Amino acid sequence: MKAPVRNWSDLQAPSLDDVEILARDALARLPPEFLALCEGVTVHVEDFPDDDTLREMDCESEFDLLGLFRGIGLAQGGEAVTGQLHNRVWLYRRPLLDYWAEHEETLGHLVTHVLVHEIGHHMGLSDDDMAAIEAAADD
Numbered sequence: 001m002k003a004p005v006r007n008w009s010d011l012q013a014p015s016l017d018d019v020e021i022l023a024r025d026a027l028a029r030l031p032p033e034f035l036a037l038c039e040g041v042t043v044h045v046e047d048f049p050d051d052d053t054l055r056e057m058d059c060e061s062e063f064d065l066l067g068l069f070r071g072i073g074l075a076q077g078g079e080a081v082t083g084q085l086h087n088r089v090w091l092y093r094r095p096l097l098d099y100w101a102e103h104e105e106t107l108g109h110l111v112t113h114v115l116v117h118e119i120g121h122h123m124g125l126s127d128d129d130m131a132a133i134e135a136a137a138d139d
Contacts, residue, residue, distance in 0.1 A: 026112035029137040041087045067114040069122045
């Protein structure tokens with residue numbers, strides 16, 4: 001039996017707010033032990049990385065970066081210094097949507113993946129640890 005065709009005629013691309021909601025939802029589904037590592041981390045959604053970030057990350061295109069962690073993670077000591085900005089994760093909506101359009105995964109899964117990896121690498125987690133965290137969030 002053929003699956004019914006979804007009517008996309010009146011749908012629009014997810015907005016910045018929509019991606020932020022997906023990110024908040026993804027964070028809420030993460031295991032408590034991972035959430036404890038995220039204390040104080042804020043998530044920001046922008047359409048694209050700014051020019052300074054693109055240069056710093058040596059990107060060839062504004063679509064090269066899906067997300068970025070800025071701050072001092074536990075792997076680097078985790079100690080806040082006066083005048084230092086708090087830990088933040090940036091999600092870049094347009095590169096996320098571009099990636100989503102070219103691959104076979106849900107946007108929610110992609111946002112969860114980028115969040116876990118941006119936070120996880122800076123918290124000193126291995127790829128296996130992050131894969132287990134993502135799997136727990138998907139359950």
